[in-house]
Every structure is written in structure tokens, then in C-alpha cells.
Amino acid sequence: MSSNKKENDKDKGHHTPVSIPKAEWDSSMLELAQSQFLKAAALMDLDENIRDRLLFPQRTMIVSFPCRLDEYSDVETVFGYRVQHVLTMGPTKGGIRYHEDVNLGEVSALAMWMTWKCSLMHLPFGGAKGGVRINPQKMSRPELQRLTRRYAMEINNMIGPDKDIPAPDMGTNAQVMAWIMDTYSQQVGYAVPEVVTGKPVVLGGSHGREEATGRGLVYLIKEAADHLNIDLNKSTAVIQGYGNVGRHATHFLDELGASIIGISDVSCALYNSKGLNLHEVNDWLEKNSVLQGFPNADEISNQELLELECDVLAPCALQNQITADNAPYIKCKILAEGANGPTSLEADGILADKGIFVLPDILGNAGGVTVSYFEWVQNTQEFSWTLEKVNNHLHKILVHAFQRTLVRSQRDKIDMRTAALIEGISRVAEAKLLRGVFP
Ligand code: GLU
Numbered sequence: 420m421s422s423n424k425k426e427n428d429k430d431k432g433h434h435t436p437v438s439i440p441k442a443e444w445d446s447s448m449l450e451l452a453q454s455q456f457l458k459a460a461a462l463m464d465l466d467e468n469i470r471d472r473l474l475f476p477q478r479t480m481i482v483s484f485p486c487r488l489d490e491y492s493d494v495e496t497v498f499g500y501r502v503q504h505v506l507t508m509g510p511t512k513g514g515i516r517y518h519e520d521v522n523l524g525e526v527s528a529l530a531m532w533m534t535w536k537c538s539l540m541h542l543p544f545g546g547a548k549g550g551v552r553i554n555p556q557k558m559s560r561p562e563l564q565r566l567t568r569r570y571a572m573e574i575n576n577m578i579g580p581d582k583d584i585p586a587p588d589m590g591t592n593a594q595v596m597a598w599i600m601d602t603y604s605q606q607v608g609y610a611v612p613e614v615v616t617g618k619p620v621v622l623g624g625s626h627g628r629e630e631a632t633g634r635g636l637v638y639l640i641k642e643a644a645d646h647l648n649i650d651l652n653k654s655t656a657v658i659q660g661y662g663n664v665g666r667h668a669t670h671f672l673d674e675l676g677a678s679i680i681g682i683s684d685v686s687c688a689l690y691n692s693k694g695l696n697l698h699e700v701n702d703w704l705e706k707n708s709v710l711q712g713f714p715n716a717d718e719i720s721n722q723e724l725l726e727l728e729c730d731v732l733a734p735c736a737l738q739n740q741i742t743a744d745n746a747p748y749i750k751c752k753i754l755a756e757g758a759n760g761p762t763s764l765e766a767d768g769i770l771a772d773k774g775i776f777v778l779p780d781i782l783g784n785a786g787g788v789t790v791s792y793f794e795w796v797q798n799t800q801e802f803s804w805t806l807e808k809v810n811n812h813l814h815k816i817l818v819h820a821f822q823r824t825l826v827r828s829q830r831d832k833i834d835m836r837t838a839a840l841i842e843g844i845s846r847v848a849e850a851k852l853l854r855g856v857f858p
Contacts (some may be wrong), residue, residue: 437496446524452531459840478503482573486566498552501574504530505545512544514588521550535843536781555590571602579612587617613798617793625794627809633667635786650678655729660736664757686711688724734761741766758781779836
């Protein structure tokens with residue numbers, strides 16, 4: 420905590436003043452999630468009572484807690500969230516995001532998308548999401564561990580294998596899940612691997628979970644390409660983001676013979692019209708950790724990357740990337756959303772007019788939560804599946820969801836996002852009606 424001594428000693432530690440959330444619900448992401456939902460609700464003529472119940476999450480929790488930094492006298496106040504959108508379908512499910520922009524509205528939007536995603540995949544879960552408003556890149560490993568354990572304690576009563584099962588999301592990974600699993604297990608006195616998914620395999624994680632989101636996205640790109648008569652072996656692809664989703668999607672697209680002409684990470688975007696050599700890229704990243712400076716490609720801006728002419732464009736980074744401003748200049752045939760919420764509602768209309776085929780986020784990135792479901796099933800049955808079995812089941816579930824969405828989109832003449840949302844919303848609405856209102 421600041422003291423006069425600290426005031427004079429600013430170089431030590433990296434204490435940042437607490438950022439006070441002025442408007443927790445005020446989030447463009449929540450506005451987007453709600454407008455997408457209301458558009459689908461109107462088209463499907465959703466019961467008004469059910470519509471209003473689904474516009475906001477059923478349970479939300481905001482916690483503020485202390486995190487001791489490596490500089491022992493520095494204690495930062497941190498805000499954390501856990502949101503459960505729908506409790507009707509079974510336990511709630513969704514990742515935990517560490518990012519400096521996280522607020523209640525953003526986490527609620529992400530939880531709502533998890534509900535539709537799980538329902539579209541026919542998984543027995545409602546949607547949830549968690550978040551902590553910090554920049555994990557600025558924290559040391561011991562700081563991250565202390566932060567994670569304290570956050571896990573703060574939400575300890577809200578989570579549980581039959582209640583709410585966290586997983587990784589942006590800024591978190593298998594190690595963070597291991598710390599949460601350990602913290603939870605310490606409280607009950609025995610190991611509870613099934614309280615989180617996306618764990619390291621040795622702690623009960625599933626084979627194939629790490630790469631599942633990227634792999635699933637590429638399974639769906641293959642379905643979309645077959646539908647549009649695009650030969651992926653002769654295609655070009657651009658991937659925005661080289662984190663867990665983007666990196667694996669790039670790898671699997673390359674395996675199918677697509678020429679990867681553009682990629683990006685936080686440092687820059689790269690373009691090579693003849694296709695990037697991924698071995699060279701990965702070697703470079705091992706030594707330099709960021710893409711910037713990679714010799715065998717041109718550095719371009721993020722905007723230029725998104726506007727490259729290509730067969731497949733996969734936004735796998737942040738939300739709000741394709742908007743009314745740049746949608747007119749998007750020149751891909753398939754837009755494959757690996758990120759959550761990368762496209763605005765106005766952009767959706769523009770892309771539809773341009774005839775771009777969209778694999779919407781709740782379908783495109785559903786491979787992650789689907790293998791998370793397999794992980795939870797394996798843990799509760801104390802039985803482990805082979806990678807082959809995981810991938811076969813993943814493929815079956817994703818292709819089935821793709822087909823249902825495509826049929827609805829063609830039959831009702833609506834875009835793929837709205838079709839996917841209606842698929843998801845209608846099962847939740849049916850379940851809510853069947854369960855009725857208590858008391
Ligand atoms: N965070 C991922 C998502 O947005 C995965 C959630 C999970 O595996 O539960 O879908």
C-alpha cells in the first residue's frame with residue numbers, strides 16, 4: 420500500500436493505482452450480445468417472458484481482493500468477476516479471462532454467448548464466465564499464482580463440479596487451472612479434478628483440450644469450404660492472433676494445404692503472398708517471443724491484415740475487430756470466428772450483402788468447450804479417452820451443429836449467426852418452459 424516511503428521509492432515493485440469501475444454494466448460487448456439475442460428472439464417469435472429472463476445473467480458476483488506483489492510492501496486491489504447466465508440446463512460452464520479491460524458487462528456478454536454455444540452443441544451446461552481485471556503480462560509467475568489462488572477462494576462457493584466449472588480463456592492457461600483446482604481441493608480435503616477443465620493432462624486434463632478450439636475451427640472451415648466448393652489445398656488463409664486459438668488454427672489449416680498468407684500477434688501483422696513458412700515462424704517465436712522482426716514477410720498494419728484478399732479470414736484475437744468501418748473492405752470468402760464477439764451487428768449486415776460465409780463465434784470456437792465437456796465427463800467417470808476418441812467425438816458434434824445451423828439458415832433465409840443463435844436459444848427456451856416458474 421502506498422506510504423510516504425513508497426512515494427519516494429517509485430521504482431520498486433509495479434504498483435498501479437486501483438481502477439475504479441464507474442459503470443460495471445456499461446460494455447459495448449454486452450450491448451452486442453444483447454442486440455444479437457434480441458434480433459434472433461424477434462425472428463423466432465420468442466415468448467416475451469422468456470426473452471426478458473435471458474437478457475441478463477441469473478447470478479453475478481463482483482469481488483475486490485488484495486494481491487501481494489513481489490515487492491512485499493506492495494498490495495494491489497484487484498477486481499474479479501464470476502457470472503452465471505443460465506442455470507436451467509445443468510451446471511454452468513465457461514472460462515476465466517485475465518485482461519485489463521474486464522468488467523461486469525463484458526463478462527456477462529461472454530457468459531451469455533457460452534449459454535448459446537453450449538446449447539447449440541447440445542452440451543448439458545448453461546453459460547458462465549469469469550474475469551479478473553489485470554494485465555497478466557505485467558505479472559510475475561508467483562504474483563499470478565497468488566492472484567489466482569485468492570480469486571479462486573473468493574469464488575469458491577460459486578464453483579464446483581456440479582455447479583459451475585471454469586476453464587481457460589484469454590490470458591489464462593492450464594497452469595492457472597491447476598492452481599484453481601488445487602485451491603478448491605485444499606478446501607474440501609481431497610483432489611477434485613472435475614472442478615475445472617483445460618487442466619494439465621497429468622492432473623486429469625483431456626488429451627486434445629489444448630488445441631481443441633483451433634482444431635474445431637478448422638473442422639468447421641473444412642465443412643464451409645466443402646459447402647462453397649472451395650478446395651482448401653489451393654486456398655489462402657489469414658489468421659489474426661497467434662495465441663492458443665490462432666496458433667493451432669494456423670497449424671491445422673497449413674496441414675490441410677492452405678497457404679497462410681497473413682498472421683498477427685500483439686506486436687505486428689505479417690504478410691507473405693507466397694505463404695509463410697510456419698516452421699520458420701515458430702523457430703523465430705521460440706527465440707524472440709513476438710512476430711515483430713520476422714525476416715521472410717512484410718510487416719503490415721492490423722487493418723491491412725483484415726482487408727487482405729483471401730479465402731479464409733479467421734479473427735482469433737480480440738472482440739470488435741470487424742465493424743461498419745472495415746466490413747465493406749473485407750475480401751474473404753469464409754469468415755471463421757475463433758474469437759468471441761469479433762464482428763459488430765452492423766458489420767454482419769454488410770458481410771451478408773457481400774455474400775461472405777460466416778462461421779459465427781458460438782459455432783466457430785465451440786471446439787474448446789466441447790472438449791472441456793469431454794474432460795468433465797472423463798473426470799466424473801474416472802476414465803481417460805484416447806486423443807483419437809476425443810477428436811472423433813469433437814468432429815461429430817461440430818459437424819452436426821454446422822449442418823443444423825446451415826439447414827436453418829437456408830430454410831429461413833437468415834444469416835448463419837442468427838441461425839446458430841436460434842438453434843441455441845430455442846433449446847434453452849424449451850427447457851425453461853418445461854421447468855416452469857418457482858414458486
Ligand atoms: N473460454 C472458452 C470459450 O470461450 C472455453 C470455455 C470452456 O472450455 O469451458 O468457449
